Amino acid sequence: MIRSLIMQTHSAGKDGFRLRGTDVSRLEALSDAVFGFAITLLVVSLEVPQTATELFNVMRGFVAFAACFALLFLVWWHQHRFFRRYGLNDGVTTVLNGVLLFVVLFFVYPLKFVFGLVVAMATGERPWLIQPGGGDVPVLQNGQWPMLMVVFSAGYIAVFAVFALLHLHALRCRETLELTEVEVFDTVGNVRESALNVSVGVLSILLALFGGMLGPMLAGCAYWLIGPVMWINGMVAGRARNRLVSRLAADGRLALG
Structure with a gap:
């Protein structure tokens, strides 16, 4: 359920959005552990290099690891901001957060x-060639490029x-959370921002599947x-937010933090 005790005096973030999630819940603690494990899986090598040559080989993966x-x-950070702003810990939030963690590990x-x-x-x-037993085997064949971009x-x-x-769920809980008009505006903005990111991903898939020979390359470029x-x-x-704040201030209905 939604946290039963929402502080009467909420602390506010730098953007004026009241922070209702002031304590770290077990759900967030689990999330941090999963994100830590996911980052561990990104590590180039779990073994300490024994020679300078091995060290230089490991360092080649630094840029990819950083990205x-x-x-x-x-x-x-998006997840952290959501829990800090809304403090939701109900069933819907738990399920959606579980799906997020599953996707992160898969991703x-x-x-x-x-x-x-x-x-x-x-x-x-030429990282797409490996040599098991002395023979070159393509790690990624030309016909697999579209599917790779689809999976990504x-x-x-x-x-x-x-x-x-x-964030749509937070909007449905706006009365319980006592969201101000500006906070509702920001929440809708987060939904729109996420939808735009989804649209870029959909565009990438369409380019990968129907873009012909250049499809995989165009699918990657779509993220630019x-x-x-x-x-x-x-x-x-x-x-738009500045206009809303100005209008609310003029009407004496501005409530930030």
């Missing part, structure tokens, strides 16, 4: 594989679809749209 770590940290290996390929190809290496994009879509559902799309969305939403 994967940054993406997982972003997912963790780790496709994430590591894709970023490893991208970084290696960018540096001129499916994980990306699932993560942000869960965040959209979590995230920056401009989020910037435009943030700019438009920021202006």
Whole structure:
């Protein structure tokens, strides 16, 4: 159920959104453990290099590891912000958070594989060839590129679809949570932001499946749209939020923090 005791005086974040989740719940503790395990799976090597050559080989995976770590940290931050803002710990939140953790663990290996390929190809290496028993075996054949992007994009879509559902659930609980008009606006904005990320993932899948020979490459390039799309969305939403705050202040109905 929703936390039975929501503090009468809520602490507020820097953006004015009241923080209703001031304590770390068992659900969040489990989530942190899962995210920690997922990051462990990203580690290039679990063994300490014994020679300089082994060390240099391990360091080649640093860029890919950093990119994967940054993406997982972003997912963790979105989840952390949700629990801090709304303090929800009911059945729906528990189920959706469980789905998120499942997807994160599933997403780790496709994430590591894709970023490893991208970084290696960018540096001129040939990571798609391995040599078991002296023979070259393609790690990724041409016909598998579309499916690889589909798997990667499916994980990306699932993560942000869960965040959209979590914030929609918070909207349904707005009376219990006593969300202000500005907080409702911000929550709707989080739903829209998640939906935009889902749209980019869907576009990537469509390009991978129906883009022909260039489909897999275009599917990867689709993720470069995230920056401009989020910037435009943030700019438009920021202006709308400022107008809302100004109107509420003029009417004497502004309630922030």
